[in-house]
Amino acid sequence: MATLTLRDIRKSYPGAAAETIKGVSLDVADREFVVFVGPSGCGKSTLLRMIAGLEDISGGELAIDGVRMNETGPAGRGLAMVFQSYALYPHMTVRQNMEFALKLAKLPVVERRAKVEEAARILQLTDYLDRTPRQLSGGQRQRVAIGRAIVRSPKVFLFDEPLSNLDAALRGQMRLELARLHNELAATMIYVTHDQIEAMTLADKIVVLRAGRVEQLGSPLELYRDPANIFVAGFIGAPKMNLHPGRVLDTRPDGVRIALDSGPVLDVAVAGDRLAPGAAITFGARPEDITVAGTAGPDRLSGRVVVVEHLGGQTLVHLETDSGESWLVQTDGSSTIAIGDTVHLGFDGTVSHVFDGQGQAVPRLHRHDPSAEAARIRAVS
């Protein structure tokens, strides 16, 4: 059992003008896989390091299994961390690296050996136990770093961008390994990344951070389906959501009629009670929710194709409207659209998003079928 509770956690570095972490509250359940995601410099590492005990907590309370841990040192918290640089001890063999913590804990040699060998088996490192880190590939080093965490049977695993030093293919593979490991160890994990695909695929719960604040917190599907604001909408989901300005024409019980600055008039199924006619809004539509229509129309957007990316199973079409806006549409792989073509886009008002003048999402009226969403996310990642 390992639960983690953050209550209004704050951090101000000495000498820094503003707080780096501006009050983060979070509950991590036992065996949950929580991912902190956000752009570089938003304070993900700082937050993780405060949980680990490597940075002092300036305000708020951190509790592990209900016990306040603010004043406990890193070793006393029972956590293990995997660093971005791996931080392996270069002069020790893989075995020595993994058993270092056990040796310091004065565990009997037999027990140590058993734990190291078990971890090596899980991570397929058995043949490499007597090598030094420099004799290993990047992926193997990464696994040693994880092995060093596993042998300690920590309450919570902490990962700080563990895959960012690997090449794309290896990153995909290690991502799967981590997901497998999470199941196999039934461990609580907190994982930091700036890569939203890692966040979507690994997380039970995603915490989107920006400038030291939690922008939104929820399951990957919740964030994908109902982003709370423009920032989350733009950050979660690949390819990125199209976000373009417009204004409200009319509000009705079954939705809002809006006019995009680039022309089309659309009916979107969002709650209109917060919006007044004439209010400036931002319209959001995911590239996979837009269809290429045969003809132009008042609810259609016309644009010239500037780039076509054939990904095999799908095609990404980038277009530019007469007003200069860039739009991205995802169509099927057999699409014959070519650069220079003029295409017309059709929108589905039940899956589109509207954000008010403050960038906050206007609640949508239609809930989605989760299984259909799941299928779509698999296709995205």
Added chain:
Amino acid sequence: MSASTMPASRSRGAGLPFLAPSVLVLLLWMIVPLAMTLWFSTQRYNLLDPTQTGFAGIDNYYYLVTDPDFWTSLVNTLVLVVSVLVITVGLGTLLAVLYDTAFPGRNIARLLVIAPFFVMPTVSALMWKNLMMHPIYGLFGVVAHAFGFAPIDWFAQYPMAAIVIIVSWEWLPFAVLILLTAVQSLDGEQKEAARLDGAGPIAQFVYIILPHMRRAITVVIMIETIFLLTIFAEIFVTTSGGPGTATTTLAYLIYARALLQYDVGGASAGGVVAIVLANIVAIFLVRSIARNLEA
């Protein structure tokens, strides 16, 4: 010769004409004095007695090794070198680790610790002799007096210890400089990983910092040894090798033979021994460095 080694060896041959001038200079620089020393060491050659000439065979060496002063000087050299090494490397490591952590005034402290390096040996020896260790005017004497102790006459009572202190003071900056760079190059995440693994400051030092510094420590030992074997000015200025032969090192013995007793032959024999000694040390240290570089 296999095909793959051909280009390499050909290019090595092609570089020879360009290498030749520097090799030639190096040869003249080293071989000529070495040959002359070897030659003189087999000659009867005393500046005070021009009539004494001719081939002496191994007589000069015989007189040298049967001279008790020679063995004393070897022991003194060893004591000086080892003590200074222990003090500078030990204290240097400690200071390097200390100066790696942040504290107010760190930059000034660093500057102060480096400063002795810029004082020339004769000056620092004189400074220590007259300002610090002098039983009447020296700071140590004053402090001892203030606390009611009898001042120590360093150069009479503990001459070797006094020399060791002076030379250590001169060489500590070098050790700190090299070792500090080594400590600073340690990846901070390694220390943090060790902290999470439950390593306290001492365990971190022993298992993480010290192994990381091993190569730098070897370099410091090698370079210092080579310079410490030839320490002369400090002894000349303070004790002149005395009292008796208490601080006569091999370097000082050679000086005394050549320029106090005008026995060029005997001094050269001492010089040859010094060369052999330095080379033994060098071989040892180059080997250990090479092994470190491989590891």
